[in-house]
Amino acid sequence: MDVAHSGVLEVGIPVACRSCQARHGVVCGVLSSGQLKDLGRHSLRRKVDAGCEIIAQGSESSYYSNIMRGVVKLCKVMPDGRQQIVGLQFAPDFVGRPFVRESTLSAEAATDAEICVFPRNLLDRMISETPELQRSLHDQALKELDAAREWMLTLGRRTAEEKVASLLHLIATHAEPQTATSTAFDLPLSRAEIADFLGLTIETVSRQMTRLRKSGVIRIENFRHIIVPDMDELERMISA
């Protein structure tokens, strides 16, 4: 896991969690260019269940979060209910205002997750104290920009089959217990969420998944667990 930019390390001092009395958080620190900052009691670690909204669309959140574990989806929904997932974020990405200028986006835990929450002004302070942090944030923004543009190509110009293959490849690339020959992973998204990410319907996603299964490109266990015997095969479906 790449922790080079904008990563987070636990400092390990247990502290009472304000939001959920029953659980306990730990103080976190932000790692920037090898420098570790103690955020004191201002930051706390929090478990969130799948489906939990971290940032609401249209809101002005004054908190940032840092993903420690799990997957967060960035969502846009139209007034009539049509919905598009515009990004997936994995540990150790940041979630929050430094990557969302306009507040037309919601962030929601796709899987059970742990996030490290801290107030907006704290990040501002840290940036002024550690200028390289600004650079790190810029780097993550560029990473997300690249990903968004790559996905625009997928949404605009790829077929349903290629779209599904692209998604599997994306997930495989980020959540990768892989052996020498094959790669296995759990999908962090339901079929409905996959459809909303790919600009397709649930039924089309399902049909393409069974097509991939029948043609031997993937194996599916329990709907969620995917095994890709030959990753090159999958990649060939995407580019050509």
Added chain:
Amino acid sequence: MDVAHSGVLEVGIPVACRSCQARHGVVCGVLSSGQLKDLGRHSLRRKVDAGCEIIAQGSESSYYSNIMRGVVKLCKVMPDGRQQIVGLQFAPDFVGRPFVRESTLSAEAATDAEICVFPRNLLDRMISETPELQRSLHDQALKELDAAREWMLTLGRRTAEEKVASLLHLIATHAEPQTATSTAFDLPLSRAEIADFLGLTIETVSRQMTRLRKSGVIRIENFRHIIVPDMDELERMISA
């Protein structure tokens, strides 16, 4: 025109242009938080014709450009020729590496344009001298990230009619000689380019344009010049 972040001002010292002997450039300066830096002979202003490639896909350009006039399109093309425009940039945006991590993107002048070109290391130097510049770059990256995500919603979930309306609205918002009631502008893109931006075919774009024309939402003169009598009408087509 918003020149608040990462804007460019001409300093006005004429200098011979290296790339096209016949023309002449002017030295440019980068404006950052009110501070003006003279870039000396390292930067020069250059006219580029529509269609001219500013950054080639797959290349490692060591130059940045700043758009002074005109429109630049960011393009991705697949090995089999399918193509997707993933962004449009207007003056005074930057074009180049600080907004493109991976080199899987080409930048091309959509209209005749003037750009201000300067070498990579110059920007690096300026960033280290003026730390707020890093912040400005981050701001532009976020603006582009927002735009990309908004467009993902358009590509994934809007109908052909809504897509075309979205494009017209986008252009109108950025190139706006508007009177109190109506807005008029020239499309910086051909029908084929519009299709590549919207993930449609030329024919569908054309049909939707005539639909909009027949329903009175727009008037079209000479293929390129568009008049929108009632912008609210157009906006209503996009959101609902």
Added chain:
DNA sequence: CGCAAACTTTGATCTAGATCAAATCGCGAT
């Protein structure tokens, strides 16, 4: 354990937009 609700798959049919095929338009060059 058994039932209900939510998810997923599968099948039948429909349609928005693609593809194929001509016109038409506009513009620069002869």
Added chain:
DNA sequence: ATCGCGATTTGATCTAGATCAAAGTTTGCG
């Protein structure tokens, strides 16, 4: 002017993927 070519529009037809409609499956809960 008029010729020729690329860009655009328009028309006819086709199809990938949507929509409508049932079945399975899985999971949680009384």
